[in-house]
Amino acid sequence: MYDKTMLIAACLLSLSADAMAMDSRAVALPKAADGRALDGRIELADGAGGLRVDARIAGLPPGPHAMHIHAGGDCANLAQPGEHFHVEGTHAHGDLPDLVADAAGKATLTAHLPGLTVKDGAGSVAGRTVMIHALGTGAAGHNHVIACAVIARAATPQTTR
Numbered sequence: 087m088y089d090k091t092m093l094i095a096a097c098l099l100s101l102s103a104d105a106m107a108m109d110s111r112a113v114a115l116p117k118a119a120d121g122r123a124l125d126g127r128i129e130l131a132d133g134a135g136g137l138r139v140d141a142r143i144a145g146l147p148p149g150p151h152a153m154h155i156h157a158g159g160d161c162a163n164l165a166q167p168g169e170h171f172h173v174e175g176t177h178a179h180g181d182l183p184d185l186v187a188d189a190a191g192k193a194t195l196t197a198h199l200p201g202l203t204v205k206d207g208a209g210s211v212a213g214r215t216v217m218i219h220a221l222g223t224g225a226a227g228h229n230h231v232i233a234c235a236v237i238a239r240a241a242t243p244q245t246t247r
């Protein structure tokens with residue numbers, strides 16, 4: 087009887103851990119400006135340092151690309167990407183370090199954005215967009231958007247890589 091109770095308790099614990107993982111994780115699948123899906127994904131998860139962003143994307147032009155979370159919720163009009171996501175009255179914002187693609191067009195990036203979250207609330211990035219620009223931050227000229235991804239809460243718990 088005691089063993090059975092412990093087993094049920096263990097099952098309940100692992101269920102609630104899965105539910106929490108679902109709540110606090112999101113994924114964004116980037117598409118190029120022509121709508122073609124890029125080979126790659128951006129994973130977002132709540133962690134100690136704020137929102138952790140892990141991007142690995144192939145098929146980009148080599149070199150640095152500015153990358154931001156924008157406030158808008160779709161990739162319909164990349165010519166007018168709108169403002170960067172920021173939380174009013176705080177320093178929390180969605181400006182990421184540049185994504186740097188190697189000669190083969192592959193890029194990986196891990197960054198933390200304090201004050202942002204996947205969960206509901208003022209700093210929630212769920213339903214917003216990650217946009218990748220043609221050039222690095224501070225480059226001269228119009229830095230148009232070359233790829234965009236809608237941030238969607240993970241429907242199933244992510245397996246670790």
Ligand SMILES: [Cu+2]
Binds near residue numbers: 153
């Ligand atoms: Cu941007």
